[in-house]
Amino acid sequence: MNAEGAYVFLGLMLVGVFLLYMGTMALRGHFKGLYLIKGIPLAAPASVIYTFFPGGIGALMLAVVVVIPNMQIGRIIIFVGGSLVMLSALVLMLWKPRWLKPRWLRWLEDNYPSLINTLLEEARQAGRAWETGIKTQEDLEEWAKRTAAKYGYQ
Numbered sequence: 001m002n003a004e005g006a007y008v009f010l011g012l013m014l015v016g017v018f019l020l021y022m023g024t025m026a027l028r029g030h031f032k033g034l035y036l037i038k039g040i041p042l043a044a045p046a047s048v049i050y051t052f053f054p055g056g057i058g059a060l061m062l063a064v065v066v067v068i069p070n071m072q073i074g075r076i077i078i079f080v081g082g083s084l085v086m087l088s089a090l091v092l093m094l095w096k097p098r099w100l101k102p103r104w105l106r107w108l109e110d111n112y113p114s115l116i117n118t119l120l121e122e123a124r125q126a127g128r129a130w131e132t133g134i135k136t137q138e139d140l141e142e143w144a145k146r147t148a149a150k151y152g153y154q
Contacts, residue, residue, distance in 0.1 A: 001067055009066040016059035023052030029102045033131045036124045042093055050100055051089035058086030104140050112144060115153050122147050 001009070025031065026049045034045035041047060061082030068075040098106060109116055123130045134140050 005066050009063050012059045012063035012066065016056045016063060019052045019056030019059060021056075023049075023056060026052060027100065027102055029104050032102075032104065032123075032134065033128065035102075035105060036120060036131075038124075042090075047093040047096070050092040050096055053100070054085050054089040054092060058082045058089075061085060104134070104137070107137070107140065108144060112148060112153070115148055115151065118151055119144060119147055 026034070031049070034049060037045045039045065059082075061078050065075050065079045065082065068078070092100065098109075101109075108119055112119055126133075130143075134143060
């Protein structure tokens with residue numbers, strides 16, 4: 001592998017690890033504010049979050065392609081697989097599977113399904129104060145209970 005290939009390999013590895021880290025952090029409940037930003041459906045931060053895992057896995061797979069010598073079937077298979085994994089990000093952006101949503105969002109959807117849009121709008125209006133004020137599950141439950149009562153929901 002030449003120097004240019006090494007730079008490409010290193011760059012793809014760094015991007016892959018970074019995206020997997022960001023996906024893990026989002027899944028653990030960090031970046032709550034990104035789920036509140038409205039935008040064009042496929043460009044809204046809440047949609048882009050769903051691309052972190054397939055993007056990271058795809059970048060790592062493409063990094064492996066760089067180190068495999070030309071014209072080997074393994075290189076072609078990994079390249080096609082990595083490309084398909086990265087394309088799956090588009091499907092995840094539209095689908096927004098439950099297993100890729102953070103726990104706090106799944107809890108709101110489970111406990112206040114008819115009020116979820118109102119709750120998210122309230123959080124949007126509160127802005128950064130909401131994100132910094134909701135640190136624990138208990139904080140989230142108390143806030144949701146107060147907000148639901150405000151709208152007459154029991």
